[in-house]
Amino acid sequence: MKSESTYKRYKTIGLISAVVLAAAAIVVFFVFTNNDSWLTKSTIQRRVLPSDLCVKTDVWYQDDTGRLIDEGEGEYIISGMEYFYEKTGVQPFLWVTSYYDEINQYYYLEDGQEAADNLMKNKYEDLFGSDGGHILIALSDSSQFTTSYFWRCYPGGNASVYVMDDEAVQILMDCLSFIYKPDGVHPGRSIRDGFIKAADTMMKDQTFVSYAVAVVIVGVLLFITIICISSIRKSNKENIAYQKTLREREKARKEEAIADQKKAELEKKKYEDDLETQYMAIPCPNCGGSGNKIRKGTVGICKYCGTAIKVGRDGKIEFLSNDD
Ligand SMILES: [Zn+2]
Structure with missing residues (x-):
């Protein structure tokens, strides 16, 4: 009887645990599949750059090469950049150039980085002067590595203070370089998608999601642990109660046996006493024996x-x- 109820309870616990684990697995699965491993995680809650810190212009891009932005693709790119601007308050500007070739001979050296930074800085000032609310994004192909494309970002002062911190710039770089498909039917669309993905990502603090996942996992483990502990306790209690009952039964049986024995002894003694009292020492009236x-x-x-x-x-x- 006892083992059957225990078995039933373990079965119930197993079922509950399985359901809870499955639910947790689904939550975790959805949370993690929404995260792209190639994409830098956003850990900062960013706010939109105040509109008075960025004077919006109608010029969105400039293609110095004439190779990378085909007819009609510019509209896609602008729509992506407009989305980015609405979300962040920072107006992007895409500069398609062959800067990589220009500074190629020393690009990977520190001097090359400095040269590239100066190139971006000068271009930014040419375009926006002292307006620090924009971000200049340069895209360069290479005559040497024909399938490689190089992205570079230079945020203005206010843009980098308010929204485009290093992490945000990295998110934008990740999105543009990963999503950009120069050989696709619509390379402009892929650039648009890159801007949209970057804006959505950087304006959402994903640490909350990580915390939520952690809370769910901890909660589930806690739940299962509590169920198991309470079950073991209940089982122990039952076991103890069962052992106690066994002991009490045994004790009662022993007591009964002892009582029976005492009773029997008493009866025997009584019988003997009775016999003793019944036999009388009689002096013979005849001979006096x-x-x-x-x-x-x-x-x-x-x-x-x-x-x-x-x-x-x-x-x-x-x-x-x-x-006689
Ligand atoms: Zn006699």
Whole structure:
């Protein structure tokens, strides 16, 4: 009976645990599949750049090469950049150039980085002057590495203070370089998608999501642990109660046996006492012998002279006879 109820309970616990684990797995799965491993996580809650810190212009891009932005693709790019501007308050500007080739010979050296930074800085000032609310994004192909494209970002002062911190710039770089498909049917669309993804990502603090996942996991583990502990406790209690019942039963049985034995002993003793009281030492009225023991209500024979002696129930000598 006991093992059956325990089995049932373990089965229930197993079912509940499985359901909870499955639910948690689904939550975690959805949360993690929404995260792209190639994309830098946003850990900062960013606010839109105040509109008075960025004077909006109608020029969105400039293609110095004439190779990378085909006819009609510019509209896609602008729509993506407009979305980015609405979300962040920072107006982007795409500069398609062959800066990579220009500084190629020392690009990977520190001097090359400095040259590239200066190139971006000068271009930014040419375009926006002292307006620090924009971000200049340069896209360069390479005559040397024909399938490689190089992205570079230079945020203005206010843009970098308010929204385009290093992490945000990295998110934008990740999105543009990962999503950009120069050989696709609509390369402009891929640039648009890159801007949209970047804006959505950087304006959402994903640490909240990580915390939520952590909370869900901890909660689930806690829940299962509590169920298991309470079950084990219940089982222990039941077991203890069962053992106690067993002990009590055993004790009762022993006590009963002892009582029975005592009763039997008592009865035996009583019987013997009764016998003892029933046998009386009778002095023979005939010969005076005093060693005769005769039970009450019976007739005994004197072992000395053979006289029959009747003893009444009340112990009185009632009848005498002599064979002689
Ligand atoms: Zn006698």
